[in-house]
Amino acid sequence: MILLFAVASGFAFGLGWVRWLGQPYQPPALKHLWLVFVSFLPQFIAIYFPNTRAQISDEWASGILIASLIGLLGFAWLNRNLLGMKILFVGAVLNFTVIVANRGFMPISPQTASHLVSEEIVSEIPIGSRFGTKDILLLPEQTRFEILADRFLTPTWLNYPVAFSLGDVFLAIGIFLLLAIQTKKERDVP
Amino acid sequence: MKNKLNLLALSASKIKREHIQTLFVVLSLAMLVLGLGAPEDSSITGK
Numbered sequence: 001m002i003l004l005f006a007v008a009s010g011f012a013f014g015l016g017w018v019r020w021l022g023q024p025y026q027p028p029a030l031k032h033l034w035l036v037f038v039s040f041l042p043q044f045i046a047i048y049f050p051n052t053r054a055q056i057s058d059e060w061a062s063g064i065l066i067a068s069l070i071g072l073l074g075f076a077w078l079n080r081n082l083l084g085m086k087i088l089f090v091g092a093v094l095n096f097t098v099i100v101a102n103r104g105f106m107p108i109s110p111q112t113a114s115h116l117v118s119e120e121i122v123s124e125i126p127i128g129s130r131f132g133t134k135d136i137l138l139l140p141e142q143t144r145f146e147i148l149a150d151r152f153l154t155p156t157w158l159n160y161p162v163a164f165s166l167g168d169v170f171l172a173i174g175i176f177l178l179l180a181i182q183t184k185k186e187r188d189v190p
Numbered sequence: 191m192k193n194k195l196n197l198l199a200l201s202a203s204k205i206k207r208e209h210i211q212t213l214f215v216v217l218s219l220a221m222l223v224l225g226l227g228a229p230e231d232s233s234i235t236g237k
Binding site: 001002003004006007011024025027028030033036037039040043048068069072073075076088091092095096099106108113116117131132133134135150160161162163164165167168171172175178179 | 208211212214215216218219220221222223224225226227228229230231232
């Protein structure tokens with residue numbers, strides 16, 4: 001949800017900015033858009049959609065997630081000339097690295113996880129088990145590239161606990177810039 | 191009935207090709223970040 005907020009706020013900012021300039025909004029000129037759909041669909045089936053997710057083993061889910069990430073990374077690389085896409089690509093590489101290095105899922109420590117669900121629930125989940133959608137519960141000392149794991153938390157005053165990684169921060173900044181900042185070339189499109 | 195149909199046609203004509211294209215791009219970018227990102231929130235994990 002936090003990344004969808006970055007998409008929505010970037011788009012809203014972009015719309016507001018061009019309206020203030022008195023020009024129509026031009027979306028970023030993305031190439032090979034089909035690659036996003038082709039790469040995301042298997043991940044949606046294996047990770048997000050509850051009915052199909054329950055029927056896919058963790059081994060298959062991690063393989064599908066990695067394959068999906070490779071496709072999406074390819075898309076970001078092919079569009080790297082767009083403003084914000086380079087930052088997004090860096091975030092994607094960081095997340096990809098930590099996921100591949102930790103059994104194909106994003107590591108999260110029991111301590112961080114206990115901010116999302118109660119400590120009793122976390123204590124019942126065996127270390128090394130999947131947690132939430134893409135995460136795996138691992139002790140910090142068992143985690144490779146621990147600095148890139150889901151280790152950051154939204155402030156408590158927000159009353160919406162989210163654990164996120166350094167890669168997610170880059171992704172959010174990149175997507176915001178991509179949608180919010182209209183380059184001169186985009187604005188000049190009739 | 192005819193007025194309603196006219197109103198519907200008028201509304202549809204206001205939706206330009208560019209609007210659909212923009213919506214499509216934004217939707218694709220939402221999929222991109224959902225696919226690449228891995229934040230975990232309490233609405234999914236269920237606190």
